[in-house]
Amino acid sequence: MRTIRNGLVLALGITMTALGATACGGGGDATPPAAGPNEHVDLTLATFTEFGYEALIPEYERLHPNIKITHRKTGQGGPYHEELVTKLAAGSGLADVTALEEGHLSDFLDKGSKFNDLSKIGPADASPDRWLSWKYDAAKTKDGKLIGYGTDIGPLAMCYRKDMFQAAGLPTDPEQVKPLFATWDSYFAAGADYVSKTKGKAWFDSAAQNFNAMVNQLPQGYIGNDDKLAVEGNQGIKDAWTKVTDAVAKGESAKLTAFSNEWNTGFKQGAFATKVCPAWMLGVIKEQAGPENANKWAVTAAFPGGGGNWGGSYLTVPTQSKHPKEAAELAAWLTAPEQQIKAFQAKGTFPSQVKALSDPALLSQTDAYFGGAKVGELFAEQAKKVQKPQYKGPGDGQIQENASSPALQAVEQGKSAADGWNQMVDAAKKITR
Template sequence: MRRRHWVRVAVCVVASVTVASCGAGGAANRTADGRTELTVATFNEFGYEELFAAYEAEHPNIKITQRKTGQGAPHHQNLFTKLGAGSGLADVEAVEEGYLSQVMDKSGQFHNLLEIGPKDVTADRWLKWKADAATTRDGRLIGYGTDIGPLAMCYRKDLFAEAGLPQEPDQVRQLFATWDSYFAAGDRFVAKVSGVAWFDSAAQIFNAMHNQHDVGYFDTSDTLVVESNPDIRNDWNAVTAAVAKGQSAKLAAFSNEWNTGFKLGRFATKTCPSWMLGVIETQAGPENAGKWAVTDAFPNGGGNWGGSYLTVPKQSKSPKEATELAAWLTAPEQQIKAFQSRGTFPSQVEALENRALVEHVNTYFGNVKAGALFAAQVQKVRAAQYKGPADGQLQENVFGPALQSVEQGKRADDAWRTAVQEAKKAAG
């Protein structure tokens, strides 16, 4: 999920300049009435539209223009193209966490927000692991954190009942205590319920498992460790074994078939970062209200899946004003408003204790206090896994397709060898 696929919670903000320029320090863009123009481009939904209007009201010298795309991939392709060209970027560029490693590899092209930002905006505004992920080895903070995606588990109560499994959130925790218990419950489910899978996609399960480890595809020296990291192969073996037992619905995430799978009840469980509740409600539709539930458990503890940052490229003509806007948008007060508007779960320490968040009730999921549930899940996240520059490529273009090939009948060992070969190519 990258969150680039989210329907309701993932958003990136990008500010594009009216006239392409290279480097900071040039004349700021001005509107006809003399205001400084900051153009902000977004992907998906950050919940910023009303906030822009409020900021302009408080800062009459600022004009904000928004440009929004429906998905994150085109936005980031544009970002990296213009970074390479040395011109054309926005004053504020939002970066989704799946692409952050590539941005960190080019961190010299972004401002250190600790230097040019408001002095009262320090890294301790955010969860430590959120800020750490956007901090370079020499201590430069290049992104203000927006949202995050703490993980819980969603499931279909009616399908659990059909399989003879417990249905209430406080009863199903034991099924989701570990990945072993999760797959064991999957065996029980597919043995009892015909025509319905245990989970939606092998890649979705594998990604969630993989992101829990201290070391992922790369170590902190950017060395590819796919073959030497036993956790990756163990995850692969566990997921592909579940596929062989019929636990996967074999639906590519965010495809039309996957969307329809929610509506038709093609699978019984779903890895659920906080933003996924909105996706499920949208795709499953009102006819399935009350059938889906979410519990404050996730196999092998917690995890995070998704989230973005606001950055200020050195190409910006108005870096001071852009940083002030980014700082304001990522303040706890504004992040709570974004949460109320679009469900984006805040990464700011103060926001996680806000009444509006912890008392938020989701009626679609049986009136669960979803805000408090996910705030508790946040506390189970120990650290952000280090991502190498090609990490996103490996997830999207290597291991995802390799797992899909297993779902389509390829031998798991053969698919693994292909994945390793392709990973080496991607890593250069």
């Protein structure tokens, strides 16, 4: 489970400006030669939160006796990526295999010269057809360079409280609730009905959580293909803003800041009835709602507007690596379907590989907490609904965290929708100028 946490500082945008002028073994340098078959090689692997690689690393070392892997694992993705930016600018200190979270990927794609092209130095079996096409393509620079192998993904479904639905006279069966989640219009209409029937109880947790998912579904997001801010001229973003803020005005939001203590407690207290639910969110719900709420939560293979993705990561090989070929082989092995199934079984990281999505070990996975739902099959179905990646230019993730989310929180606290929009636009301009 990985996602961007709220409150990231702007250090990513500030530090990135120095990278273009900093030498760090750039793309013009010759790739170091591969080690001999028996030559000892020390590799470093840097990840954050949970990738499920703890048992895989010693397995790889057994298969490759000349390879020794040092795993650098940190707890939070935000500080991890900030430190990565500093090391990238300094030209030293990066691991041979360095993980990047998809929400931060846009801040590195325009620095392609700092990463090896895995389509050229990686093993032949790590071909494009290993991955869902949208996952593979999202790690390509504008000139077609592949800087990362996809690890996991966060296909989107909807989670809801069955007991709260029943109390409001709404259907509770996962198949019967699908029409409520068919479109964003039907979702917010159902929310207005729920608020009315329950005399003011909240339908969803946070305006920003829904807005982020809606923006990610658009053909173009905050940044255009020309890497310029596209918020003001993007009608899709304006429409999403209107729908979300209208729902806030109707009392549908619990007004909770995602990943805050109050938000965590909200799961346990039944503070909201529905939740945008990427695959990794099931673990969050179980942890925060606690055993006393088992079987009250349900998940259904439906999401407003079709499919979507929220979360997931990539393994890159920076040009700083002295052993890029061996590093690429390790990254390719870790992201092979067989290994990603093991990672899924260990930590619930949902695989992005085509073969893994049809693996019986994945499709047979159920979750007793959610009433025995076939979560492996369900999220595999949702993953296939995503058509292509939205282009995310530099600053995209920062706009989400430091512009749109705070502006929507301000609206939830009483600011007008129009003033909130202006706040978001002004903050986005500061991030991208």
